[in-house]
Amino acid sequence: MRVAVFGGTFDPPHIGHLFGALCVGHELRLDRVLMVVANDPWQKSGGGQREVTPASQRLAMLQLAVAEVPALEPSSIELDRGGASYSADTLETVHDTYTTPAGPPEIFLVVGSDAAAGLGTWKRTEVLRKLATTVVLERPGKGAGGRPPSGWEYELVVLPELEVSGTRIRERVAAGKPIDFLTERPVITYINNNYLYRTKSP
Numbered sequence: 096m097r098v099a100v101f102g103g104t105f106d107p108p109h110i111g112h113l114f115g116a117l118c119v120g121h122e123l124r125l126d127r128v129l130m131v132v133a134n135d136p137w138q139k140s141g142g143g144q145r146e147v148t149p150a151s152q153r154l155a156m157l158q159l160a161v162a163e164v165p166a167l168e169p170s171s172i173e174l175d176r177g178g179a180s181y182s183a184d185t186l187e188t189v190h191d192t193y194t195t196p197a198g199p200p201e202i203f204l205v206v207g208s209d210a211a212a213g214l215g216t217w218k219r220t221e222v223l224r225k226l227a228t229t230v231v232l233e234r235p236g237k238g239a240g241g242r243p244p245s246g247w248e249y250e251l252v253v254l255p256e257l258e259v260s261g262t263r264i265r266e267r268v269a270a271g272k273p274i275d276f277l278t279e280r281p282v283i284t285y286i287n288n289n290y291l292y293r294t295k296s297p
């Protein structure tokens with residue numbers, strides 16, 4: 096069993112995540128791509144940089160986004176565990192969950208090139224390196240060219256350029272601009288119905 100852990104804030108999920116996850120699954124011949132929603136993304140919520148949408152709503156949007164894509168599986172592992180989200184804990188859960196009498200799963204930890212450079216600051220890096228092969232998703236634009244610290248082994252998957260990010264989508268919604276085609280239609284409906292990313296209430 097070859098399984099990838101593709102973690103993210105997914106606030107909101109968009110075509111960059113979906114297409115990226117799909118490409119990784121194809122390139123690495125994976126059986127599953129787990130899209131793991133960060134419960135409390137300490138690197139984004141810490142220091143009060145911005146208010147992150149509640150995890151249950153981000154999971155709901157991800158479920159809507161991949162509903163018709165069997166290759167991608169939304170995962171609530173980090174919500175179920177609660178508290179701050181650390182990939183080392185998640186890899187341990189995935190390792191235990193997918194171990195069968197035939198042996199342990201082969202796990203791939205997917206990180207964007209923007210995040211790769213900071214891997215050395217993540218918790219329990221020895222667990223990350225022991226339990227998974229790191230896969231760097233070369234993300235053109237934001238953080239392009241970022242790589243893990245020296246000595247850290249990794250595989251590289253280069254993506255076609257897609258100029259989209261959660262930040263850009265939130266900014267567009269706040270400015271009243273359309274986000275059609277940047278994410279799936281049911282996600283847009285969810286954002287509108289729940290009045291996400293607007294600065295003022297209706």
Ligand code: ATP
Pocket residue numbers: 102103104105106110111112115205206207208209210232233234235254257258259260261262263
């Ligand atoms: P934000 O703009 O809010 O910081 P984000 O869109 O970068 O968010 P995350 O949910 O934090 O998204 O990202 C999850 C993973 O998806 C990360 O590894 C990130 O690098 C990757 N990713 C996000 N957008 C793209 C994109 N357009 N192309 C490729 N990878 C992407």
